[in-house]
Amino acid sequence: MSQGATLTPAVRFTRVCKRFGETVAVDGVSFDVAGGEFFSILGPSGCGKTTTLRMLAGFERPDAGEILLHGERIDELPPWERPLAMVFQSYALFPHLSVARNVAFGLERRKLPRAEIDARVRSALELVRLDPGVFGRRSPRQLSGGQRQRVALARALVLEPPVLLLDEPLGALDRKLRKEMQAELRALNRELGTTFVYVTHDQEEALAMSDRVAVMAEARIEQVGTPAEVYERPRTAFVAGFLGDANVFEADSGRTVVVRPERMRLLRPGSAVPDGLSSRQGEIRDLVYLGDREHAIVGVGPVDFRVALRDPDRFEGETWRRGDAVVVAWRPDDAHPLEGA
Amino acid sequence: MRRPPWWVAGLTAVTLCLLHLPIAVLIASSFNRSRFAMRWDGFTLDWYSRLLERGDILEALRASLVVALVSTLLATVFGTLIALGLARHAFPGRRIYQGLLYLPIVTPEIVVGISLLVLFATAGVTLGLGTITIAHVAFNISFVAVVVLARLHGNGRDLEEAAMDLGAGPLTTFFRVTLPQILPGVIAGALLAFTMSFDDFVITFFVAGVGSTTLPLLVYSMVRRGVEPTINAISTIILAVTTIAILIAYRLREGESS
Amino acid sequence: MMRRGARWLAAHDRVRAWGLLAPGTLWLLAFFVLPVAIMGAYSAMERGLYGGVEPGFSLASYARFFDPLYLRILGRTLWLAALTTLLCVVIGYPVAYAIAGAGRWKHALLFLVVLPFWTSFLVRTYAIMFLLRDSGLVNSALLALGLIDEPLTLLYTPGAVLAGLVYGYLPFMVLPVYASLEKLDPALLEAAESLGARPVAGFLRVTLPLSLPGLVAGSLLVFIPSLGAFLTPDLLGGARQVMIGNLVQQQFGAGRDWPFGSAASFILMALVLAVVYVFLHRGAGALPEEVE
Numbered sequence A: 001m002s003q004g005a006t007l008t009p010a011v012r013f014t015r016v017c018k019r020f021g022e023t024v025a026v027d028g029v030s031f032d033v034a035g036g037e038f039f040s041i042l043g044p045s046g047c048g049k050t051t052t053l054r055m056l057a058g059f060e061r062p063d064a065g066e067i068l069l070h071g072e073r074i075d076e077l078p079p080w081e082r083p084l085a086m087v088f089q090s091y092a093l094f095p096h097l098s099v100a101r102n103v104a105f106g107l108e109r110r111k112l113p114r115a116e117i118d119a120r121v122r123s124a125l126e127l128v129r130l131d132p133g134v135f136g137r138r139s140p141r142q143l144s145g146g147q148r149q150r151v152a153l154a155r156a157l158v159l160e161p162p163v164l165l166l167d168e169p170l171g172a173l174d175r176k177l178r179k180e181m182q183a184e185l186r187a188l189n190r191e192l193g194t195t196f197v198y199v200t201h202d203q204e205e206a207l208a209m210s211d212r213v214a215v216m217a218e219a220r221i222e223q224v225g226t227p228a229e230v231y232e233r234p235r236t237a238f239v240a241g242f243l244g245d246a247n248v249f250e251a252d253s254g255r256t257v258v259v260r261p262e263r264m265r266l267l268r269p270g271s272a273v274p275d276g277l278s279s280r281q282g283e284i285r286d287l288v289y290l291g292d293r294e295h296a297i298v299g300v301g302p303v304d305f306r307v308a309l310r311d312p313d314r315f316e317g318e319t320w321r322r323g324d325a326v327v328v329a330w331r332p333d334d335a336h337p338l339e340g341a
Numbered sequence B: 001m002r003r004p005p006w007w008v009a010g011l012t013a014v015t016l017c018l019l020h021l022p023i024a025v026l027i028a029s030s031f032n033r034s035r036f037a038m039r040w041d042g043f044t045l046d047w048y049s050r051l052l053e054r055g056d057i058l059e060a061l062r063a064s065l066v067v068a069l070v071s072t073l074l075a076t077v078f079g080t081l082i083a084l085g086l087a088r089h090a091f092p093g094r095r096i097y098q099g100l101l102y103l104p105i106v107t108p109e110i111v112v113g114i115s116l117l118v119l120f121a122t123a124g125v126t127l128g129l130g131t132i133t134i135a136h137v138a139f140n141i142s143f144v145a146v147v148v149l150a151r152l153h154g155n156g157r158d159l160e161e162a163a164m165d166l167g168a169g170p171l172t173t174f175f176r177v178t179l180p181q182i183l184p185g186v187i188a189g190a191l192l193a194f195t196m197s198f199d200d201f202v203i204t205f206f207v208a209g210v211g212s213t214t215l216p217l218l219v220y221s222m223v224r225r226g227v228e229p230t231i232n233a234i235s236t237i238i239l240a241v242t243t244i245a246i247l248i249a250y251r252l253r254e255g256e257s258s
Numbered sequence C: 001m002m003r004r005g006a007r008w009l010a011a012h013d014r015v016r017a018w019g020l021l022a023p024g025t026l027w028l029l030a031f032f033v034l035p036v037a038i039m040g041a042y043s044a045m046e047r048g049l050y051g052g053v054e055p056g057f058s059l060a061s062y063a064r065f066f067d068p069l070y071l072r073i074l075g076r077t078l079w080l081a082a083l084t085t086l087l088c089v090v091i092g093y094p095v096a097y098a099i100a101g102a103g104r105w106k107h108a109l110l111f112l113v114v115l116p117f118w119t120s121f122l123v124r125t126y127a128i129m130f131l132l133r134d135s136g137l138v139n140s141a142l143l144a145l146g147l148i149d150e151p152l153t154l155l156y157t158p159g160a161v162l163a164g165l166v167y168g169y170l171p172f173m174v175l176p177v178y179a180s181l182e183k184l185d186p187a188l189l190e191a192a193e194s195l196g197a198r199p200v201a202g203f204l205r206v207t208l209p210l211s212l213p214g215l216v217a218g219s220l221l222v223f224i225p226s227l228g229a230f231l232t233p234d235l236l237g238g239a240r241q242v243m244i245g246n247l248v249q250q251q252f253g254a255g256r257d258w259p260f261g262s263a264a265s266f267i268l269m270a271l272v273l274a275v276v277y278v279f280l281h282r283g284a285g286a287l288p289e290e291v292e
Helices: A049-057 A099-109 A114-127 A145-157 A175-192 A203-209 A227-232 A237-242 A311-315 B006-030 B046-053 B055-088 B094-100 B109-123 B129-154 B158-165 B170-199 B202-207 B215-225 B229-257 C002-011 C013-043 C060-064 C068-100 C103-118 C121-132 C137-144 C158-183 C186-194 C199-227 C231-240 C244-252 C258-285
Strands: A011-020 A023-033 A038-042 A064-069 A084-087 A163-167 A195-200 A212-217 A220-225 A247-250 A256-259 A264-267 A278-289 A294-300 A303-309 A325-330
Touching: A011 A049, A023 A049, A023 A064, A023 A212, A023 A220, A038 A049, A038 A203, A049 A084, A049 A163, A049 A195, A084 A145, A084 C186, A099 A114, A099 A145, A114 A145, A145 A175, A175 A195, A175 A203, A195 A203, A203 A227, A212 A227, A212 A237, A220 A227, A220 A237, A237 A247, A237 A256, A247 A303, A264 A303, A278 A303, A294 A325, B006 B229, B006 C068, B006 C103, B006 C121, B006 C158, B046 B055, B046 B229, B055 B094, B055 B129, B055 B170, B055 B215, B055 C013, B109 B129, B109 B202, B109 C013, B109 C244, B109 C258, B129 B170, B129 B202, B129 C013, B158 B170, B170 B229, B170 C121, B202 B215, B215 B229, B215 C121, B229 C103, B229 C121, C013 C258, C060 C258, C068 C103, C068 C158, C068 C199, C068 C244, C103 C158, C121 C137, C121 C158, C121 C231, C158 C199, C158 C231, C186 C199, C199 C258, C231 C244, C244 C258
Parallel strands: A038 A195, A038 A212, A084 A163, A163 A195
Antiparallel strands: A011 A023, A011 A064, A212 A220, A247 A256, A264 A325, A278 A294, A278 A325, A294 A303
């Protein structure tokens, strides 16, 4: 988001803290979300990401710090006065209201004329690809998980909020449906220009959907960046490990570095190591089949390296077996030094 | 659910106090030296010691305990068997039977009492502790069955089927597997039946004969004659007995849920 | 032999079921169904000269119930029962709401509500009497505060009966309402708020409709025993606040009109069953299902 620097950010957190009794849930968190951006907060359960989102929605009050929406402080406002809408993890559809009345709920609170409400409900349902004629009068109980998800989305989007909050909305769906919804959410974000703040613990989901990702651990933000940045150049060992398989080890320079498995390759001992590559000698301890790729676990002294085996290796007729003596090689600029290690 | 607004919490506190005020006043008065006035004249156990001098009160207490124990035993056995039959077996009309089981619970007590009086009068049965016990069993069976049934629905038949597979006969299975599982429910049902029998006034009122006075009947006749401090003392004793039974039942249920 | 018997039993589920049901069922047939049937028969007979009944068929007892004197009693019964239910809703709902939101205190608070209700109904009714009598706490307090010069007549009034009924049956309202509020997902209220609903709108549009099943059940549990009340009007209402229950009792006591007493009992029972039916069928239909 290149223009993000010059425009007022849609959301700004400045040193926000929240504690529950003795536990610190959110500890001095600061970040900006640009208008129209798809921003994810990623972290393991209990890292404070949901509390962060709930403070933005207004369900929790920060103990310290500021929360700004389009440059205006909102942390003192009750939830019903914040121009945000939220999609809940459990969907939180009103079980006593039909699908159409669920979607109309927010518009009815704004006392809009009936005809306008009806029209907007219809188009919101169409937006999430539910036929208003078929689903409008159904009870949420009669819907599948994916359909409920769409109703929850329509109920939030119908208010045309500048910022949409999503709390692990795809957690309850099966893998195939989740992929489908990921693509649709991404498309909605682009089409509507709405800012999305998305909380998830699924790193693949965060990487696939987001413009930028904030990785949280133990109440703090570890790193904020584009998916490529946080994946390729993790700043801490935690970020490196949480976002995927990582080889963290002490480089020849004496610094702790991280190299992703797919940035490493295997060579036969004795074959020439290409110019400029770093290398270590080791032995294949195990081969792990992962469907779309295969990992070799290479013992290098006391540490294990994970190396992705690529198809070219096969085309070249290379077959790796357990016990093979190998050389692990990587480009030095793929080895990123970690902070504080 | 979220925290209530302060005024709802305040209203609730007032209601809870009012709920306990009449009983608290009653208990306090049973220890008050003053005979009539709402004035604290000092602590006394006089009203309790007077109870001991009255043979009719001890006799009524004995009658109440005998009726409550015998009717609880019978109602618990019958009610538990009904619950087992309903929970563990499929037969035509089971749902209807289960619905009808609530009929004695919703029927006004006065109707139950009067109809039993009519039955005993028609059959020429002499009213006494026997007829009271019969009546108490009749109104308690459904309560026990409903309480035990709730417990039985909580756990499946897996253990019983496993026991049968291991070669245990129906009786062994019942005593070694089923009964221990449902025992908390059975005891809770029995305690409920005991307090209902021990407390019952309306039904007992109609099926009791001359010389078969239970404690509630005695209290009623004393109340009809006018307020006097010994009634406060008896009431306090009744409250103590039922409260202890309830506390035990609560403990059992808590042990069950944890 | 034992083994074969066991197998036979296992194969005959129906036989085993009825075997288990038999003792209790027979008891209920003999001491619940049969008595009610006999009473039904008596209600259609004629009154004996010295109590009891004369054989013969007559609906005179039912016809007699339509005398304005008895209709007034019926009306008072319905009115008091309805008012009791309404008061229990108004008093009980906030209590249930507060307890459902009381976090770790809720079990203790619920116990406080249930405790007096488990103890003897007679003792509790007497406790109200003790409080409302001329020299009771209420009058003593009002006199001491100088609000009145001489004791008010509180006992043997409709208000006293109402107080006794509400006091007796309030927990029946609190428990089911509490149960339905306690089940309510807090995220629903948050969803309503994030959609722009202020607390009042959130309560009226989400909390209240979703606790309606509890309110319906609680109303049923309060209304039914109030209809059949006997002890409360007897002790707190005196001779002038007669309800159907007292009318029935009089016919089997001093009145010695068994057919009329039986007919009144049957009318009371029909009323109760009608209420149960309406609540269970219509009541469930009236639940907020704006869905096909």
